[in-house]
Amino acid sequence: MKLHSQYAHWAILTIGLPSIYASPTVKRENGKYRYVGMGDSFAAGIGVGQVESTPGASDCSRYTGGYPNRIQEQINATDYQFIACSGAVGEDIIEKQIPQLHDKYDLITVSAGGNDVLFSGVLKACLYLPKPEADCIAALVAAEEKINNELTGNTNKLLNALGPYLSDQGIIVWTLYAEFFEVSPEPCNSQSWCLVEPRDGYCSHVTVGLRTEFNRLVAKASQIIKDVVQQWSGRKAYAADWNEHVMSSNGQLCEAGSGDRIDDESNRGLAFIRQNIGQHYYVPGEKREIEALEARDLLGLPDTIMQNFHPNEVGVLMQVTAVLEHVLPQKAKIDGTGNSHKGACKRRTSAAAPSSTQSPTESPSASPTPxxxxxxxxxxxxxxxxxxxxxxxxxxxxxxxxxxxxxxxxxxxxxxxxxxxxxxxxxxxxxxxxxxxxxxxxxxxxxxxxxxxxxxxxxxxxxxxxxxxxxxxxxxxxxxxxxxxxxxxRYASDDHSPLQKPVAKCNWGYKVFYDDFTISGAGFLDGGWGKDMQKNIDSCAGGSLENWKFDYHNKPDGEGFEWKASGTTIIGKGHCFGNAVRSFANLPDFECD
Structure with a gap:
């Protein structure tokens, strides 16, 4: 596999992680370390490598490049199963994959939830198929209803079903989903990504609004899964969040400067598979009806179509990195290179006679050096x-x-x-x-x-x-x-140096009956949603602060600011806004314009 040099570090990470996580190959007293990779298409690795030769792999679109295989390359489990299946919902995993388990496992990785909340339906209605806008909106609404009403219960149910298959020191690592899209206007704003030839004039554009909404739903679903995993009563589960790797490495779809052809140099760093822009696939006439496209098994679509929006080689390595951050510390403990185990032999501290192996000059009551x-x-x-x-x-x-x-x-x-x-x-x-x-x-x-x-x-x-x-x-x-x-x-320069000083901008003016203001900043008010600044301004303004709004940007804006606040007060309180910035940002000479 050849990767763009900018992303070669993902391959390096899976070969030799930093010393903070490093550990030798797992060893157990019985010589076994058991690992099973389960879940949906994000675990099955559809489109990465070749279809596996194992039973059922073709029906499940289970590929050699799926992240469980890459994990196995690193941990070398003596008992390894890869049973993930594309299209699986939580119930499928419980009813079809869990019955294939045959022992207690030291590691279970799982990816699930996206199919439960109908993400595939959103892709079909909003991008893949030539459907009217109303169908796309309906698909987005249906997905959010599933996220709000069913995802928490489905996640808990699957965790509880997997729990009995964990060994005493076993863990579950649940791989989350990453946000697909960069939301800058170009190059995608005027593009359409229909996979079949449009008809009746329908083929949605990949607008900023559509991308933002899909990202929001993906982030919301991942956060719910993460919360459930972290709060699971079994307390042996972790969420592997690789979204930060995708975003920090410019791996999203629609990155600025991205070329139409997927093999263009500008797309070498993408973390997801996509088709060439304007490429349409041939679908036999008897299967061209839009309704037939709703079910993969009815249409028999090839993996070359179904693989779109799934992790590619780079994305898989990002998944692996996120998973290993949880697995390798556990490996160290099981191997005895981490924490002490209960029942481990302890040095005697009583005044009993020294053993035959004890040095004559060694005090029998000496304590081990901490x-x-x-x-x-x-x-x-x-x-x-x-x-x-x-x-x-x-x-x-x-x-x-x-x-x-x-x-x-x-x-x-x-x-x-x-x-x-x-x-x-x-x-x-x-x-x-x-x-x-x-x-x-x-x-x-x-x-x-x-x-x-x-x-x-x-x-x-x-x-x-x-x-x-x-x-x-x-x-x-x-x-x-x-x-x-x-x-x-939160980067300030190409060498990843942090912000060197807090920065802020403040504008205010009076509108006949009140003063209004906006404040933007970076390098201070990291948390708290600006509540301390809100109290400060309200106190200074004699309790007259109204219409307060505060929001963190998803990314620093064009001027490098991380958040923005606004509000109104009674007339004559303009000094309060500058005072607040000087107080919280430690900028003694700051003035509000």
């Missing part, structure tokens, strides 16, 4: 390609440390928690332990070592931005990192 904590600090250059370039302020990170440590007080199992992901910067924590309870105070003590760790880098960081990191102790491991779709866009 293992020194190992801290690994993430930095702007920890991974090439953007996977570890996210950052947030120290105060924002400390606030989330307090919240996380309070939640896990007394816990003694693996778990993962994400906070404030809907804000400009979210935070994700991991606790890895086996029967070693951790207290709130101990958690804070250890994580503060990560918060204040120093990394080696030539990149200037005058605002003391924090990237997170990992601490390994004798009893447990803790890890923290910035998270969230917006965060991946």
């Amino acid at each position: 293992k020194e904590d190992k801290v690994d600090c993430l930095s702007p250059h920890k991974n090439e390609g953007g996977a570890r370039h996210m950052y947030l302020s120290r105060n924002a990170l400390v606030n989330q440390v307090d919240k996380f440590c309070a939640e896990i007080d007394g816990k003694s199992d693996n778990l993962q928690r994400t906070y404030d992901e809907d804000q400009y910067v979210g935070v994700i924590f991991y606790l890895e332990t086996i029967d070693n309870a951790i207290s709130k105070d101990e958690c804070k003590e250890k994580l503060m070592k990560v918060v204040d760790c120093k990394y080696e880098s030539n990149t200037a960081n005058p605002m003391d931005w924090k990237y997170g990191g990992r601490i390994e102790t004798e009893k447990y491991n803790l890890q923290v990192e910035a998270s969230g779709d917006r965060t991946v866009n």
